[in-house]
Amino acid sequence: MTAIDTEQLRTLMDMESQRNRPPSGFPSLPPVPSRRYSDPAFYEQEQQQVFRRSWLLAAHIDELPEPGSFLRWDIAEPPVVLVHASDGTIHALINRCSHRGAPVVMPATGSRPRLTCPYHGWSYAHDGELIAIASDRDFGAIDKANLGLPALRCERLGALIFVNFDSQAPSLEASLGSLIDEWAEFDLQNCRLSRRDRFTIKSNWKIAMEANMEVYHVPMVHRKTVAAALDANRNVNTFYPGGHGRMVAPIPQSHQGGAWKTSWPEIKSAGEIARTCTLSYNVFPNLVMPLNQYVVPPIQFWPNGTDECIVETWTLAPDWRNHRESGPDMWTENNGEKPSLVLREDIEMSEAIQKAMADTGERGIPLSYQEARIYYWHQWADALIGLDNIEPALRVADVIGNEWVHPNEPRLA
Numbered sequence: 001m002t003a004i005d006t007e008q009l010r011t012l013m014d015m016e017s018q019r020n021r022p023p024s025g026f027p028s029l030p031p032v033p034s035r036r037y038s039d040p041a042f043y044e045q046e047q048q049q050v051f052r053r054s055w056l057l058a059a060h061i062d063e064l065p066e067p068g069s070f071l072r073w074d075i076a077e078p079p080v081v082l083v084h085a086s087d088g089t090i091h092a093l094i095n096r097c098s099h100r101g102a103p104v105v106m107p108a109t110g111s112r113p114r115l116t117c118p119y120h121g122w123s124y125a126h127d128g129e130l131i132a133i134a135s136d137r138d139f140g141a142i143d144k145a146n147l148g149l150p151a152l153r154c155e156r157l158g159a160l161i162f163v164n165f166d167s168q169a170p171s172l173e174a175s176l177g178s179l180i181d182e183w184a185e186f187d188l189q190n191c192r193l194s195r196r197d198r199f200t201i202k203s204n205w206k207i208a209m210e211a212n213m214e215v216y217h218v219p220m221v222h223r224k225t226v227a228a229a230l231d232a233n234r235n236v237n238t239f240y241p242g243g244h245g246r247m248v249a250p251i252p253q254s255h256q257g258g259a260w261k262t263s264w265p266e267i268k269s270a271g272e273i274a275r276t277c278t279l280s281y282n283v284f285p286n287l288v289m290p291l292n293q294y295v296v297p298p299i300q301f302w303p304n305g306t307d308e309c310i311v312e313t314w315t316l317a318p319d320w321r322n323h324r325e326s327g328p329d330m331w332t333e334n335n336g337e338k339p340s341l342v343l344r345e346d347i348e349m350s351e352a353i354q355k356a357m358a359d360t361g362e363r364g365i366p367l368s369y370q371e372a373r374i375y376y377w378h379q380w381a382d383a384l385i386g387l388d389n390i391e392p393a394l395r396v397a398d399v400i401g402n403e404w405v406h407p408n409e410p411r412l413a
């Protein structure tokens with residue numbers, strides 16, 4: 001049932017709890033240049049070379065459930081509209097009319113037999129093909145075949161819809177690699193969308209995201225909330241090809257089956273690790289994917305300038321409607337009024353860091369073995385941007401080699 005190697009993880013947890021230094025042979029991590037969090041040129045490189053070339057989670061099928069339904073997706077530039085075509089395919093189209101650039105779809109969501117531009121009435125099929133021009137007698141010979149809405153790569157993992165701006169990118173399946181097998185037990189095909197919310201954070205997007213890529217901060221920042229529910233000392237980090245990472249930290253016996261969750265229906269096929277540990281993946285570039293037997297609650301971090309970002313929180317869960325009226329909500333209070341307390345603890349810290357980091361100049365950020373998933377992310381970002389394109393003072397050295405990347409496991413050698 002599960003592709004997560006439970007036995008190996010248990011051994012690694014013991015090893016992590018017993019070691020008094022980083023594992024033998026693990027590279028020491030050079031400081032990460034602070035200006036990677038503030039430099040406008042580096043920000044632009046992230047936008048162009050990282051975000052425009054990676055798979056980005058854009059929607060859940062429940063948001064466009066039937067042929068004809070559409071959903072605007074404006075969080076990544078340029079603006080996109082996702083459309084459910086009659087053959088079941090989801091198309092991701094640039095939402096910009098080929099005539100004079102009006103958004104072809106104005107409402108956030110809805111359903112239409114064809115997409116008709118509200119400016120002069122050009123209309124497009126669900127796959128973006130231009131099918132009719134209003135008063136076309138005035139245009140003379142015009143090549144309709146070349147005036148469709150450009151389509152982006154759009155692929156699905158279960159109910160989740162991903163978009164990639166790069167027509168040459170490897171498939172979503174190839175990009176996620178073995179994560180797909182490890183997630184099979186969570187039945188992503190049948191998880192419904194219970195909530196999706198957005199909140200603004202006054203910090204660089206990586207500062208906010210990186211709080212979700214290590215458990216080192218948990219005993220401090222979350223002392224009064226979740227610290228006791230996670231044995232940070234036994235945490236196991238794993239690196240995956242593609243810049244992805246995973247953490248698994250056991251939940252102490254005293255905190256298993258927390259009462260706040262038990263009224264939610266279960267993902268029956270979820271395995272032992274999901275039921276007894278905090279399990280979370282970071283999916284390159286901007287997605288954090290915790291998974292347990294009750295919910296799959298992705299969190300995404302979207303850059304909005306060098307010093308602001310948007311966190312997008314999702315809760316996916318097995319169909320709850322036989323159990324209670326409102327669906328599970330992992331991340332917000334009062335139906336999206338504000339982020340949950342645990343998330344607010346991280347946001348508060350991220351915003352404080354943003355202010356404090358304003359004048360660190362050339363000083364680098366020293367990262368520990370426990371924070372190495374962060375370093376590994378930066379290595380991958382530089383590989384995508386191309387080292388030669390990055391100002392030398394901002395580069396990150398390639399020190400975490402393939403021998404440390406799944407399925408290799410030198411800690412057990």
Ligand code: FES
Nearest residue numbers: 097099100117120
């Ligand atoms: S801008 Fe769309 S029809 Fe003119």
Ligand SMILES: [Fe+2]
Nearest residue numbers: 211221222346
């Ligand atoms: Fe946190």
